[in-house]
Amino acid sequence: MLFGAGALGCVGGGSEETTVVRFWAMGREGEVVEELLEEFERQHPRIRVDVQQLPWSAAHEKLLTAFVGRSTPDLAQLGNTWVSEFAALEALEPLDEWIEGALEPESYFAGIWDTNVIDDVLFGIPWYVDTRMLFYRKDLLAQAGHATMPGSWPGWRQAMEDVKEIQGPDRYAILLPVNEWTQAVILGLQAGSGLLADNNTRGAFAEPPFRRALQFYVDLFRAGLAPPVSNNEVANLYQEFARGYFAMYITGPWNLGEFERRLPASMADQWGVAPLPGPNGRSDGVSLAGGASLVMFRSSEHKAAAWEVVRFLSAPKQQVRFFELMGNLPARREAWQDSSLTRDSRVAAFADQLDRVVATPKIPEWELIATRVQEHVEHALRGTTPVDSVLVRLDAEVSKLLEKRRWLLARSQADAGRP
Amino acid sequence: MSLEREQAKAARWFLTPALLLIGMFFFLPVVAGLLLSFTDFDIYAVASPDRVRFVGWRNYADLLESDTFWSAVRNTLYFVLVGAPLSVLVSLATALLVNTPGVKLQGLFRTIYFAPVVTPLVAVAIVWRYLYHPRYGLLNHWMEAVGIDAIDWLGDPRWSMPAIILLAVWKNFGYNMIIFVAGLQAIPRELYEAASVDGAGPWWRFRYITAPSLGPAFLFVGITTMVGFFQLFAEPYVMTQGGPLGSTRSLLLLMYEEGFRWWRLGVASTVAVLLFGFTLAGTLLQLRFSRGR
Numbered sequence: 252m253l254f255g256a257g258a259l260g261c262v263g264g265g266s267e268e269t270t271v272v273r274f275w276a277m278g279r280e281g282e283v284v285e286e287l288l289e290e291f292e293r294q295h296p297r298i299r300v301d302v303q304q305l306p307w308s309a310a311h312e313k314l315l316t317a318f319v320g321r322s323t324p325d326l327a328q329l330g331n332t333w334v335s336e337f338a339a340l341e342a343l344e345p346l347d348e349w350i351e352g353a354l355e356p357e358s359y360f361a362g363i364w365d366t367n368v369i370d371d372v373l374f375g376i377p378w379y380v381d382t383r384m385l386f387y388r389k390d391l392l393a394q395a396g397h398a399t400m401p402g403s404w405p406g407w408r409q410a411m412e413d414v415k416e417i418q419g420p421d422r423y424a425i426l427l428p429v430n431e432w433t434q435a436v437i438l439g440l441q442a443g444s445g446l447l448a449d450n451n452t453r454g455a456f457a458e459p460p461f462r463r464a465l466q467f468y469v470d471l472f473r474a475g476l477a478p479p480v481s482n483n484e485v486a487n488l489y490q491e492f493a494r495g496y497f498a499m500y501i502t503g504p505w506n507l508g509e510f511e512r513r514l515p516a517s518m519a520d521q522w523g524v525a526p527l528p529g530p531n532g533r534s535d536g537v538s539l540a541g542g543a544s545l546v547m548f549r550s551s552e553h554k555a556a557a558w559e560v561v562r563f564l565s566a567p568k569q570q571v572r573f574f575e576l577m578g579n580l581p582a583r584r585e586a587w588q589d590s591s592l593t594r595d596s597r598v599a600a601f602a603d604q605l606d607r608v609v610a611t612p613k614i615p616e617w618e619l620i621a622t623r624v625q626e627h628v629e630h631a632l633r634g635t636t637p638v639d640s641v642l643v644r645l646d647a648e649v650s651k652l653l654e655k656r657r658w659l660l661a662r663s664q665a666d667a668g669r670p
Numbered sequence: 671m672s673l674e675r676e677q678a679k680a681a682r683w684f685l686t687p688a689l690l691l692i693g694m695f696f697f698l699p700v701v702a703g704l705l706l707s708f709t710d711f712d713i714y715a716v717a718s719p720d721r722v723r724f725v726g727w728r729n730y731a732d733l734l735e736s737d738t739f740w741s742a743v744r745n746t747l748y749f750v751l752v753g754a755p756l757s758v759l760v761s762l763a764t765a766l767l768v769n770t771p772g773v774k775l776q777g778l779f780r781t782i783y784f785a786p787v788v789t790p791l792v793a794v795a796i797v798w799r800y801l802y803h804p805r806y807g808l809l810n811h812w813m814e815a816v817g818i819d820a821i822d823w824l825g826d827p828r829w830s831m832p833a834i835i836l837l838a839v840w841k842n843f844g845y846n847m848i849i850f851v852a853g854l855q856a857i858p859r860e861l862y863e864a865a866s867v868d869g870a871g872p873w874w875r876f877r878y879i880t881a882p883s884l885g886p887a888f889l890f891v892g893i894t895t896m897v898g899f900f901q902l903f904a905e906p907y908v909m910t911q912g913g914p915l916g917s918t919r920s921l922l923l924l925m926y927e928e929g930f931r932w933w934r935l936g937v938a939s940t941v942a943v944l945l946f947g948f949t950l951a952g953t954l955l956q957l958r959f960s961r962g963r
Contacts, residue, residue: 312930315716318716319716336713339714339717340713340716340717341718342717430913480825481914483910483913484804484822484825615713615714619931619932626916629915655710655714658723659721
């Protein structure tokens with residue numbers, strides 16, 4: 252495939268003035284972006300965009316292999332948690348100079364923009380965004396005596412207890428799959444934990460903010476409000492939600508369409524989307540800054556042309572079309588004014604949450620650390636070990652994983668100190 | 671020059687291409703892997719080679735005291751010690767069945783039993799995931815029909831490994847069955863006839879004619895099955911991704927995760943070296959056992 256892409260590039264380069272931009276996009280985005288780019292190619296007759304579609308499951312490996320084999324594309328879509336890794340590889344083109352006069356950081360959601368800034372250098376332009384919100388059964392919540400979803404942890408907990416009351420022993424208030432790290436991490440961020448400390452060189456999980464969050468989380472299971480099950484133990488999420496096995500679920504925008512399609516028609520108006528509650532209220536109810544960014548590669552020979560593609564895809568009009576074609580939420584705030592987004596109250600609710608999103612630690616080790624968080628938290632949930640000792644062990648393990656990072660930082664500081 | 675030396679020279683020329691290829695694509699990578707296991711080669715080192723450190727035995731020490739590693743060792747041994755003998759027994763039993771004189775459609779049965787071996791695992795895994803489904807799966811449906819409580823095969827840490835073993839045995843027994851069938855057909859009929867004349871029943875005939883004659887086949891099947899089962903990877907990779915609670919994470923899956931998910935190639939190489947050690951020890955044990963007999 253790599254070789255094929257190179258060969259294609261040569262053919263395109265043969266027609267003298269046409270520049271071929273090699274663009275790697277993942278999953279369905281790869282299909283849909285070709286539709287968007289038809290207009291781009293009409294506007295820019297001298298640029299041809301050669302889109303390569305990578306499956307999500309193989310994308311990470313393929314990008315790394317391409318980097319090692321010096322065959323990275325000109326432009327790529329990158330999950331925004333991957334930006335730090337490819338920045339550490341020095342594979343990405345810094346974009347601070349490129350955006351001058353072309354794009355305003357202010358027209359993006361601050362938390363999302365921030366995921367692309369590594370040590371004060373900008374490496375990616377947000378393409379579409381994603382975050383987690385609370386999907387819930389309005390009818391069950393109303394039956395339990397709550398007209399709206401409470402905004403603070405104590406109110407939320409009370410609502411869960413009231414729902415459980417009417418649900419009975421075999422049904423639950425909320426589904427929090429034990430094989431996911433996201434819920435515990437979100438609650439930790441809400442409680443003010445930085446997750447890691449000392450310039451991301453050691454774990455801060457045993458410190459009070461995260462401990463408080465995990466205690467709140469674990470108590471939901473101990474009180475029987477959430478079932479201790481993993482994702483694959485829930486046979487059909489949508490059926491179970493419709494059946495009332497659980498009344499709340501923390502998930503992302505990809506489920507907006509799925510819920511609409513898969514829930515029975517009678518359910519259509521019975522479910523809503525609420526911002527995540529925070530420890531003291533909505534204002535600290537932060538969520539994860541997710542989504543994908545567009546990045547240019549340092550080794551590219553067609554950066555100017557690739558940048559034109561980035562600018563084109565960042566235009567509010569294209570962002571709205573992208574949403575209409577496949578439901579990806581726009582990264583540009585202007586696009587959210589469009590009627591296709593404002594007319595659906597559930598979609599519009601995401602704009603509210605997106606103002607309160609924060610990035611997970613922007614270091615290459617984060618994904619590995621996240622799986623360790625999940626494993627240790629699962630141990631706490633299954634009731635085998637108390638929260639405190641779980642967190643101490645988690646911190647010890649995380650600090651070990653970050654040893655290399657401490658060494659690299661110490662070395663670069665020593666280098667900087669040298670005359 | 672003597673004829674012998676001339677021949678030796680010719681032999682060297684003929685061997686050189688093969689030796690070069692083996693050296694390039696087998697010995698070099700093996701040595702490189704061994705060296706890598708003494709470094710902290712990771713994603714940072716991919717960016718620039720001066721970020722690699724020689725760490726001595728640290729990867730080994732870290733692994734040997736990590737719970738993840740030992741749970742992978744336990745899972746792998748569980749799979750090998752239960753799965754491999756079971757697989758060999760099922761192979762032998764089916765080989766005896768399809769080789770019974772007078773059974774019709776022997777060819778058809780052999781083909782049916784061999785079919786899982788040549789079916790792609792991913793396709794098989796999808797079907798088996800339906801079979802294992804906790805609520806709508808056929809397996810639980812049957813069990814409930816005879817009054818056994820349903821089991822969450824792939825979601826319960828206690829049952830996930832038995833579920834993987836069942837799948838692996840079903841998927842692989844056909845191959846060994848063919849080897850046993852070949853071994854059975856090489857046993858002269860006269861031996862059985864003579865034994866029958868002497869009044870030996872089916873069990874005695876099996877004990878004193880079939881089993882000893884199959885000795886070499888047993889040794890071959892035993893070693894290849896064990897080596898193969900040590901390399902458990904695809905089944906949990908497709909079915910459970912190592913979960914629930916890491917109960918199906920084998921050594922090879924751990925190596926894959928360390929190497930290609932986290933790009934900690936130093937640690938991954940260490941796992942590989944340790945896995946090699948385990949497999950070698952197992953093979954030597956088996957050889958010694960069979961020689962002692």
